[in-house]
Amino acid sequence: MMTPRWSRRSFFAALAATCVGRAASRDLERRLLESLGQLRIADTHEHFYEEKERLKRPTDFFSLAEAYVWADMVSAGLPAESSRIIRDQHASDAVRWRAFEPYWNLVRYTGYAQALRIAIRDLYGCDELSAPAVVALNDRIRSRNRPGLYKWILRDMARIRFLVEDDHCGGCVKVASTKENLAMFVLARRFDKFIIPSGRSDTRQLEAMTGLSISRLKDLEAAIAKSFDQNLAEGMRAVKVGLAYRRDLRFEETAQPDAERDFEAMMSGSRNVPTGFRSAMQRPFRRMEDYLFHHVLQLADAHRIPVQIHTGLFAGTGGVLTNSDPQLLINTFLLHPRVQFDIFHLGYPYQEALGVLAKSFPNVHLDFCWAHVVNPSAARRTLSEYLDSVPVNKILGFGGDYKHPELSYGHAKIARRNVAQALARKVEEGGCSEQEAFDIGSRILYGNAARLFSWNDAA
Numbered sequence: 001m002m003t004p005r006w007s008r009r010s011f012f013a014a015l016a017a018t019c020v021g022r023a024a025s026r027d028l029e030r031r032l033l034e035s036l037g038q039l040r041i042a043d044t045h046e047h048f049y050e051e052k053e054r055l056k057r058p059t060d061f062f063s064l065a066e067a068y069v070w071a072d073m074v075s076a077g078l079p080a081e082s083s084r085i086i087r088d089q090h091a092s093d094a095v096r097w098r099a100f101e102p103y104w105n106l107v108r109y110t111g112y113a114q115a116l117r118i119a120i121r122d123l124y125g126c127d128e129l130s131a132p133a134v135v136a137l138n139d140r141i142r143s144r145n146r147p148g149l150y151k152w153i154l155r156d157m158a159r160i161r162f163l164v165e166d167d168h169c170g171g172c173v174k175v176a177s178t179k180e181n182l183a184m185f186v187l188a189r190r191f192d193k194f195i196i197p198s199g200r201s202d203t204r205q206l207e208a209m210t211g212l213s214i215s216r217l218k219d220l221e222a223a224i225a226k227s228f229d230q231n232l233a234e235g236m237r238a239v240k241v242g243l244a245y246r247r248d249l250r251f252e253e254t255a256q257p258d259a260e261r262d263f264e265a266m267m268s269g270s271r272n273v274p275t276g277f278r279s280a281m282q283r284p285f286r287r288m289e290d291y292l293f294h295h296v297l298q299l300a301d302a303h304r305i306p307v308q309i310h311t312g313l314f315a316g317t318g319g320v321l322t323n324s325d326p327q328l329l330i331n332t333f334l335l336h337p338r339v340q341f342d343i344f345h346l347g348y349p350y351q352e353a354l355g356v357l358a359k360s361f362p363n364v365h366l367d368f369c370w371a372h373v374v375n376p377s378a379a380r381r382t383l384s385e386y387l388d389s390v391p392v393n394k395i396l397g398f399g400g401d402y403k404h405p406e407l408s409y410g411h412a413k414i415a416r417r418n419v420a421q422a423l424a425r426k427v428e429e430g431g432c433s434e435q436e437a438f439d440i441g442s443r444i445l446y447g448n449a450a451r452l453f454s455w456n457d458a459a
Ligand SMILES: [Zn+2]
Pocket: 045, 046, 047, 166, 401
């Protein structure tokens, strides 16, 4: 290799050019970030409490930290006793902080902690945590905990136009379709409980939910159809599937008599039902589950309702990651070509495979919900890769995935920064103009989700 021989002058000229180049790059990124900051964006996935429920709950810094910083602290070794003290609403802030601080110091640089730090800084003016700072912070959180909180955080601060609200409890209804809610919320509903009952007590619950009696498989199918109609009447605009938390995502085509046999065994209690982590690996009624899963998808197809599916990393600790590999869904994508699939969390860490699936299947969309806080740098890198490989109408750029809107504000800020950085690189590489970059940003942060969830902005 030849070593270039730099004269002093050419060295400084090159250095100056590099500095000018860096400054121009930062300017471009800043301009894009400013434009995206003004843009009112879509949020494809949340688990918010209804505002009036949130206002009744005792909420403070430690409750905000629960999702998901706590999981990182457990991963760092947080003892159960410390966890108990931190949760104890009757203990003083100082005592709770003493239990929290040593583990906070181990996780404060992760994406989860970044979102929390942004939230408490921008919304409650807390720059650095300490025992006295937590007391002041909790006072500010409590004094803000009054009607109008969601509008302030979501509309005014995060500039979110609409969000898709998951019911988050597998079939219960957290957010009903009041006029006030539907001004901003698109409702996603789950049918997981109908797909994986494991005994009579489960089917009795489904009977109570639908008012139908369930003694044969076809009764369960009818109960699903009724629940589907009830949810449509409530304003359901998406189906959410969280089954990867319970089992793998490979759902085979199954003949009705095989499903019927599993259903009978489930009702008679004749097979052992595994408990604990083994239940994620051994499914004694698998053929019934597979059959019912496809039944739900047929309803989604008939009603033209998009289907959101959890893939990749799980919330909390100890999940069976391989159950949630999006590649397990390939037969599902092929079996239901008219169903629009919204595949969550980039399937992280299977994001490269998911990129190929979105490239290969017209009905597969990639969703960055949760992803910018799970791993901010991986999300940014992945967006750059997707912009090089996936049609821009398939990318959904942001979903908060929190119970508290404060954290979604923090997440949205990281997401906008990531999108601006990935787009700035695209412009620098000559891949698009600055105006085109903004148009792409606007599509992935708003337009694609508005189209997929039939959001009418004039409403
Ligand atoms: Zn979620």
